[in-house]
Amino acid sequence: MIATGEPLPRVNRSMFAPRVIWVMWRRELVRYGRNRSQIFGGLSRTVLWLLILGFGLGASLRQIEGYSYAQYILPGVVTLNVLFASLQSAIALVWDRQVGLLREVQVSPAPMLSVALGKLLGGATIAVAQGSIPFLFIPIIGVPFSVTKLLLAWAVMFSMGVFLTAFGVVLASRMRTFEGFGSISNGVIQPLYFLSGSIFPIRGIIGGVGFLDIPEELRNELARLGVYAIGGGWVVQLPVWIRVLVFANPVSYQLDLLRFVLLDFRQLPMVVDLLVITILPVIAALVAAVAMAKRS
Amino acid sequence: MPIVCENLGRRFEDVAAVESVSFRVEQGEFFALLGPNGAGKTTTVHMLTTMLKPSHGEASIAGFDVRRQAHEVRSVIGMVFQEPALDDRLTARENLQIHAALYGIPGRRVKERIEQALEWGQLANEARRMVRTFSGGMKRRLELARALMHDPQFLFLDEPTIGLDPQGRRHLWESIAALRGRGLTVFMTTHYLPEAEACDRVGIIDAGKLVALGTPAELKTSTTGSTESTLEDVFIELTGHQLRDEEATPRDRLLNFARQGGEHTR
Ligand SMILES: Nc1ncnc2c1ncn2[C@@H]1O[C@H](COP(=O)(O)OP(=O)(O)OP(=O)(O)O)[C@@H](O)[C@H]1O
Ligand SMILES: [Mg+2]
Numbered sequence: 001m002i003a004t005g006e007p008l009p010r011v012n013r014s015m016f017a018p019r020v021i022w023v024m025w026r027r028e029l030v031r032y033g034r035n036r037s038q039i040f041g042g043l044s045r046t047v048l049w050l051l052i053l054g055f056g057l058g059a060s061l062r063q064i065e066g067y068s069y070a071q072y073i074l075p076g077v078v079t080l081n082v083l084f085a086s087l088q089s090a091i092a093l094v095w096d097r098q099v100g101l102l103r104e105v106q107v108s109p110a111p112m113l114s115v116a117l118g119k120l121l122g123g124a125t126i127a128v129a130q131g132s133i134p135f136l137f138i139p140i141i142g143v144p145f146s147v148t149k150l151l152l153a154w155a156v157m158f159s160m161g162v163f164l165t166a167f168g169v170v171l172a173s174r175m176r177t178f179e180g181f182g183s184i185s186n187g188v189i190q191p192l193y194f195l196s197g198s199i200f201p202i203r204g205i206i207g208g209v210g211f212l213d214i215p216e217e218l219r220n221e222l223a224r225l226g227v228y229a230i231g232g233g234w235v236v237q238l239p240v241w242i243r244v245l246v247f248a249n250p251v252s253y254q255l256d257l258l259r260f261v262l263l264d265f266r267q268l269p270m271v272v273d274l275l276v277i278t279i280l281p282v283i284a285a286l287v288a289a290v291a292m293a294k295r296s
Numbered sequence: 297m298p299i300v301c302e303n304l305g306r307r308f309e310d311v312a313a314v315e316s317v318s319f320r321v322e323q324g325e326f327f328a329l330l331g332p333n334g335a336g337k338t339t340t341v342h343m344l345t346t347m348l349k350p351s352h353g354e355a356s357i358a359g360f361d362v363r364r365q366a367h368e369v370r371s372v373i374g375m376v377f378q379e380p381a382l383d384d385r386l387t388a389r390e391n392l393q394i395h396a397a398l399y400g401i402p403g404r405r406v407k408e409r410i411e412q413a414l415e416w417g418q419l420a421n422e423a424r425r426m427v428r429t430f431s432g433g434m435k436r437r438l439e440l441a442r443a444l445m446h447d448p449q450f451l452f453l454d455e456p457t458i459g460l461d462p463q464g465r466r467h468l469w470e471s472i473a474a475l476r477g478r479g480l481t482v483f484m485t486t487h488y489l490p491e492a493e494a495c496d497r498v499g500i501i502d503a504g505k506l507v508a509l510g511t512p513a514e515l516k517t518s519t520t521g522s523t524e525s526t527l528e529d530v531f532i533e534l535t536g537h538q539l540r541d542e543e544a545t546p547r548d549r550l551l552n553f554a555r556q557g558g559e560h561t562r
Pocket of ligand 2: 337338339378454
């Protein structure tokens, strides 16, 4: 109407609109790039958890399965940053719906599946960026690192990011109002983080220098059960209820795979890890797309 | 084909936001829906624009059913919501780029369309500024230009001049009025009576029911018996003097929170 020139062609209706995915993805990244406080948050979280807690608690814990405590929690801190970044992207949807761009998107003929995909891929990309902040400290904590490891870690983190952003989107679509990220941080992020084997091992042996060495037979016995003792020390015995919660938490398996990639150390069955990392994001993405498209 | 709705209604749990409304808006017409706070104006517009599912009744736009042919309806309408629906961490141009992609404007036409929209909204010099630094009037101009960018046949405006100063209001209204005679059908809601005065036909809605429908002149004669009266007299006559107090909705609470500074998720 305000425009001159020939009329525009009709909008076609396919579920898959690469251009829509692209602009929605780019939007997430542009917003991230302009939000210095998020990058700062990731950095300060990393310093607190990886350096202060890692070396502080590490001083009394010595070793977990032969890894220093800072090394042990490295994948956990990566996960924590992924959790925060994904949920922040997702929860922004509550704003978006009430005072932001989401209504503009919903009233347009753009396919919601593509919009949701753009959002999820964007959230996951930011999660990978935020989750990579702890890698900057690898020289200090001393873990062998390589390009292959980095790429594999990014793949795991990306899948984790898609899943968690999708999970957050579903959560956000059920929230009518929003008055602070605190409830998400305390009610969602921290439980998922603490109950994923991120800061304490699910099983294995804690101790190391100063502890009595475990006899060879016992070590072999434990190895058959899947507990590999490298140093000597105490065998971890988690209360049953914590174990149940840890096993029920999908983040545990994603983190386990990440730890395997970064440290070559695993506490859960590889098959389950791989299933969780490949299947869950796809299911979660579909559920999220439906939640985003839903009209009240 | 015009806008048609037949016994259209919407309930939220136990409240009927819109009880039952029926009307037609003809091609090329400027139609204003007037009503006090909480009358059901936004609910009506949202049902027509496929944002809300009607609880009962039928509505169609250009012959497309708003329930079953949402995609077709969405392709022929442009919409400006009551509250800004912009990404305020993006620049004006970036917001328009997203719009172009959402409406499938072909790549080689995008640049020209964006320049035209910016020009039309008198924002050409602010294209690279983040929307959060815009005044209410600039945001409105941007949204209006955006809503027209894809050549809609129908334009829906939910209280487009709310919160604007008299200059902004006049400017915006003149921009809308300048669209007359191009075949565009405009459906707007408003509190502001001089705007409704300038429309072809007016519907007055109160408590979810359409209480009057006609040209401004018709409404004046039929309600107050005099052509000398204003639409304001008609409005008060029909909707009473009672103040409309409303509970804060979740959106109001969120908006208040946003005004107080919001949160880092923005
Ligand atoms: N999502 C919702 N859930 C519950 N009640 C709602 C919802 N949306 C609107 N209502 C109620 O429906 C009624 C009509 O609301 P609506 O927003 O359509 O009014 P309006 O005429 O646009 O008012 P205003 O001039 O304040 O914008 C109000 O009583 C409102 O509280
Ligand atoms: Mg309204």
